[in-house]
Amino acid sequence: NAGVTQTPKFRVLKTGQSMTLLCAQDMNHEYMYWYRQDPGMGLRLIHYSVGEGTTAKGEVPDGYNVSRLKKQNFLLGLESAAPSQTSVYFCASRTSATYEQYFGPGTRLTVT
C-alpha cells in the first residue's frame, strides 16, 4: 500500500513550457486535491475532485487545469508555465467517510 504518490519529484521548466504532474492513490479514495505551498503562505488549494470524471476550482485555480479520468489518478497541468508558478505542489486524497486528508510527498517545480 503506497498511499499517495506523486511524479515527478523535481522539475525545472522554462517560461512558456507545459507539463503535467501526476498524482496516484491506491486507497480507493473518492476525493482528491491539488495544493501549492509557498514560503510564508501555508497551503493553498488549486483544484479538487469529488469523484471520477469531476473537478472543481479551489482558491488559486488560474493557470492550471486538472483531469480525473480514473478514480486513482488526478493530473495537474500547466499549459504555459510562469515564474509565479514556482512552488512545491502537494496532492492529497480522502474517503467520503471522514474529512482527514492523506498527502503525497510533493513535487518541487521551478520555472525560470
Add this chain to the structure above:
Amino acid sequence: GDSVTQMEGPVTLSEEAFLTINCTYTATGYPSLFWYVQYPGEGLQLLLKATKADDKGSNKGFEATYRKETTSFHLEKGSVQVSDSAVYFCALNNAGNMLTFGGGTRLMVKP
C-alpha cells in the same frame, strides 16, 4: 468564511521543554479540527484530530483539546525531542469538501 490563525514562528525550544502552539479558528457550526505535521522535505502527515467540542486528540505524546467556547485547538507536548522539529499546521473542515489551513508554525528543538 472559515479561517484558522496560528501563532507565528519559529518556535525554538530546548530538548525536554514544554511545547504549546496556539491555534484559533473562525467558523459557523461545529467543524472538525486537525493538526498536521510536515517534516523537512516531506508531505503533510495527520498528527491528531477532534470532531466535536471537548474532544481531545492525541498522538505521539502530542495533545489538543477542541474548545468551542474559546474557538481554539492548541497543540501541546510535555517534553519535546529534537526529532519533533518540523512545521505544524492547524486545519479545519466545516462539513465541506475542503480543509482550511493555518499558515503553519515552524518548531526547532535544540539538543
